Amino acid sequence: MAKASSLSDGTALRDEVVPRRVRQFGSARDGLREWRLQRLTAIGLIPLSIYFAASILSLATSDRKTAADWLSSPVPALLVILVVLAGITHALIGVRSVILDYVHTRARLLAAELLFRAVAVILAGAGVLAVLKLFLGR
Amino acid sequence: MERPLSPFMFPTWYRFQITSALSILHRLTGIALAVGSILLVWWLITVAAGGELFTTTHAFLISPIGLVLLFGWSVAFFYHLCNGVRHLAWDAGYGFEIRSAARSGYAVLAMTVLLTAMTWLCVFLI
Numbered sequence: 001m002a003k004a005s006s007l008s009d010g011t012a013l014r015d016e017v018v019p020r021r022v023r024q025f026g027s028a029r030d031g032l033r034e035w036r037l038q039r040l041t042a043i044g045l046i047p048l049s050i051y052f053a054a055s056i057l058s059l060a061t062s063d064r065k066t067a068a069d070w071l072s073s074p075v076p077a078l079l080v081i082l083v084v085l086a087g088i089t090h091a092l093i094g095v096r097s098v099i100l101d102y103v104h105t106r107a108r109l110l111a112a113e114l115l116f117r118a119v120a121v122i123l124a125g126a127g128v129l130a131v132l133k134l135f136l137g138r
Numbered sequence: 139m140e141r142p143l144s145p146f147m148f149p150t151w152y153r154f155q156i157t158s159a160l161s162i163l164h165r166l167t168g169i170a171l172a173v174g175s176i177l178l179v180w181w182l183i184t185v186a187a188g189g190e191l192f193t194t195t196h197a198f199l200i201s202p203i204g205l206v207l208l209f210g211w212s213v214a215f216f217y218h219l220c221n222g223v224r225h226l227a228w229d230a231g232y233g234f235e236i237r238s239a240a241r242s243g244y245a246v247l248a249m250t251v252l253l254t255a256m257t258w259l260c261v262f263l264i
Contacts, residue, residue, distance in 0.1 A: 039229060042222050053215065057260055064192045067185045084179065091172040098165060125181040129185035 001072055041090040044082070052083045068134055077135040084127035092120040156243045158237075166223045167214035174211045209258065218252040220246040 040094065059067050070076050099112045152158065181199075184192040198204045205247050227233050233242055 007253075038260045039226065042226060046219070046223070049215070049219065053257075057257065058264075063189055064196070066183060068188070071182070071185060080182070084182075087175055087178075091168070091175055094165075095172050098169065124181045125176060127182050130179070130182040133186045 039091045041086045044086045048083045057099050072134040088124045156240050160243045167218040170214040217250040220249045
C-alpha cells in the first residue's frame with residue numbers, strides 16, 4: 001500500500017499498483033468494474049465481430065436455408081451467442097454512460113436505466129434463444 | 139450571459155479538432171450500433187422462425203432503404219472497431235502525445251474508408 005495513496009499517472013498495464021476500486025473522491029463505487037467489463041467485451045468483440053461480419057458477408061446473398069444451416073452448426077452457434085452476449089453487454093455499458101452524461105433528473109435516470117436494461121436483457125435472451133432453437137433443432 | 143452546456147459547446151464555442159470530432163463520432167457510432175443490434179437479433183429470430191417473416195425481412199434488407207441502412211451500419215462498425223482499438227491503446231498508456239493522437243485519428247478514418255470499401259466490393263463482386 002506504499003504507493004496506493006498517491007495518484008499515479010501510469011495506467012494499469014504499466015503500474016505496479018493495480019487499482020481495485022475507485023478511491024477517495026471517486027463518485028461511483030463500482031465504476032472500475034464496469035470500466036473493465038467495457039474493455040474486456042471490447043477486446044473479445046474484436047475477433048468475434050470481425051468473424052460475424054465476415055460470415056454475414058458470405059451469407060449476404062444466400063437464402064434462409066444456408067443461413068439456418070450455418071447457425072445450427074456448433075462453432076458458429078457458439079460464436080454468434082458470444083457475439084450477442086458480449087455485444088449487448090458492451091452496448092448497454094456504453095448507452096448507460098451516455099445517459100449518465102445527458103439525463104440529470106433522478107426519476108428520468110431511473111426510468112431510462114430500467115428501460116435500457118430491459119431492452120438489453122430481452123435482446124440478449126431473444127438472440128440466444130433463436131440460435132439455440134436452430135442448433136438444437138437441426 | 140447564459141453559459142452553454144456540454145453537448146452544445148461543440149459547433150460554436152470550440153475550434154474544430156480531429157481528436158474531439160472523432161471522440162464524439164465514437165459515441166454516435168456506438169449508439170448507431172446499439173440500435174443496429176436490434177436488427178441483428180431480429181435477423182437471428184427470422185432465420186430461426188423462417189417462413190414469411192424471413193422473406194419479408196430479407197426483402198427489406200436488400201431494398202434501397204435496407205442497403206443504405208446496412209451501409210451506414212458498416213461504416214459505423216468499422217469506425218467504432220478501429221477507433222476502439224485506438225482507445226484500448228490509450229488505456230494501455232500509448233499514443234497520448236497530441237501529434238500521435240491526431241495521426242492515429244487520421245489512420246482510423248483511412249482504415250474505416252478502406253474496410254468499408256473492401257466490404258462492399260466483396261458484397262457486389264462475389
